[in-house]
Amino acid sequence: MHRYQGIAFRTAYVVAGNAADAEDAAQEAFVKAYRALGRFRPGAPFRPWLLQIVANEARNRRRSAGRRAALGLRLAAHEPSGDAAPSPEAALVSSERRAELLEAMEHLREEERLVLVYRFFLDLSEDETAAALGVRRGTVKSRQSRALARLREEMERVHA
């Protein structure tokens, strides 16, 4: 029942940069989405529509607070816990390497960083990413490849 709550909150969080504003933005977005149900195009997928409202709300909050965009993400202090092994994907990448990547992402421009966060951290589709960024789908593709190239450069710089 609460399947949209997590993704809405995280989408807001990566834009707003702190949990309080993210909560506020996500809450406001749901209220607005509810009020705007009448304008929702029947048959359209719901998530992109919601995430667009969420991201807008989060941007507005950050802007009015006059804060600079920062990722504000950190690695889990412990690997996914208990006796469960880290996911196969995660196990392929050393924790040192992950920390470097995260650091490198801080050096990207916000629009580049966000497209990577949406696509790879939050696993949003291209349509959802386009909606959250407020750009066309084609722009998502080009921005994503540019961001990946920039990230590669950053990583090379670190290792140079």
Added chain:
Amino acid sequence: MPELEAELRALGATIEFPPTPDLATAVRRRLAAERARRVFPLRRVLAVSLALVAVAVGAVMAVPDARTAVLEWLGLRGVKIERTETRATAPARPVELGLGERTTLAEGPEQVGFPVATPDLDALGEPDEVYVSQAVRGGQLAYVWRDDRGDVELLLTQFAGSLSHDFIQKALGPRTTIEEVRVDGGLGFWIAGEPHDFVYLDERGEPVFDSFRLARNTLVWERGDLTLRVEGDLTKREALEIATAIR
């Protein structure tokens, strides 16, 4: 997948996000409070929640796919089953259109307990029949216009209670759509397709089960303390025009 992308996914899997707060409860509370502030005496909290559920039910039934996501998320689904069961016990309506006692254009307004909205007779013509029903608390006044063959062309009903207070609607059937509209600034719904059932809360906050008499396109809206309803073979634009010819 190229290596860097795979690495990013791996990184994403170990990012620690703050725990997601309980948004649903907060959102539900806000929506209820908004409506309470806007229209409800505080004592009628129950009515508020019923009205909220009701609007949700209407939307759920009207558009059964993605649009329900918010409602589902708010935990407002499932209510429709209870609604339907409740309705089965509602008393059968009187015969014919079930609009009550025949009266006259002059006397009708005096037989109900509210100041009525008057149709512009120049624009709409004189109604062929006028009815008053006391089955509705506060009374209901109905005007019927018939076409040349004697079929009902247009039906206008009005009763005390505004939509945002007391309105629960549900528009049955997969081919029914519902759209929120404004009529002279008042809240309204344009219900197109094959609507059948209409549920609202009366002045005391008790649900009243009623039906759209014609099962045709319907415009229902609020004017002051009244709810007005126009049913007929109308387009939305026609219905909105008619609505403005009722003062």
